[in-house]
Amino acid sequence: MENKHIIPLFLRSGKHIPNNPDLPLMLYKQVFTDQKNLENKFKASFAEHNWRGTWTNGVFDYHHYHSTAHEVLGVAAGSATIQFGGPEGEKLEVKAGDMVILPAGTGHCRIKASRHFTVVGAYPAGQEKYDICTEEDDAEAKKRQIAQVPLPATDPIEGANGPLLQYWQAKNSRSSFILG
Known part of the structure; x- marks a missing residue:
C-alpha cells in the first residue's frame, strides 16, 4: 500500500442494524495514489491475497449488511457518501483510490454518488456465499x-502481515474508536 492512512471506526449497534460488536470498520485512504486502472489494481490485489467472489458495481441505496461474511469495497472510480452503521450511523466520503473493509454485520447504504462511482467488492476466501440482510431481518x-x-x-492489499489483521486482533482498544 502506497499510503498508510488508515482509520478504524467502531459503530454502535442500531435498532435494526447490528453492526459488529468486536471489530472496527477500516477505512484506508488512497490505497493507490496512481489513479490509473484502479479497478484492475483492486481486483489483482484482492485475488493475490485470497479475497474472492469479486464483483464490480456500486453500493445499494438502502441500508443492508452481511451476517455471514466480511466485505471489502475498493473505490475504482468517482466518489460517494456512504452511511455506515445504519440510519443512526456515520456518513463518510469515499473517492477513487480509497478502500473500506466492513466486518460482518456492518450496515452500509449509498446516500449520494458521482455519476461514474464504481466499487470493486470481495470477501475473504470461504465467505463468498454472503447473505444480504436489511432492517426487516x-x-x-x-x-x-x-x-x-x-x-x-x-x-486485501498487504496480505498476511497487513494492517487489517493487526487492528482486528487488537479488539481491546475499541473504546477509543467508537462512533455513532
Missing part, C-alpha cells in the same frame, strides 16, 4: 451468525 438472530464469522487470513 431479526438483528438479534443475525448477531449469532455474525459472531461465528471467522477473521480473514489476510489483508
Whole structure:
C-alpha cells in the first residue's frame, strides 16, 4: 500500500442494524495514489491475497449488511457518501483510490454518488456465499451468525502481515474508536 492512512471506526449497534460488536470498520485512504486502472489494481490485489467472489458495481441505496461474511469495497472510480452503521450511523466520503473493509454485520447504504462511482467488492476466501440482510431481518438472530464469522487470513492489499489483521486482533482498544 502506497499510503498508510488508515482509520478504524467502531459503530454502535442500531435498532435494526447490528453492526459488529468486536471489530472496527477500516477505512484506508488512497490505497493507490496512481489513479490509473484502479479497478484492475483492486481486483489483482484482492485475488493475490485470497479475497474472492469479486464483483464490480456500486453500493445499494438502502441500508443492508452481511451476517455471514466480511466485505471489502475498493473505490475504482468517482466518489460517494456512504452511511455506515445504519440510519443512526456515520456518513463518510469515499473517492477513487480509497478502500473500506466492513466486518460482518456492518450496515452500509449509498446516500449520494458521482455519476461514474464504481466499487470493486470481495470477501475473504470461504465467505463468498454472503447473505444480504436489511432492517426487516431479526438483528438479534443475525448477531449469532455474525459472531461465528471467522477473521480473514489476510489483508486485501498487504496480505498476511497487513494492517487489517493487526487492528482486528487488537479488539481491546475499541473504546477509543467508537462512533455513532
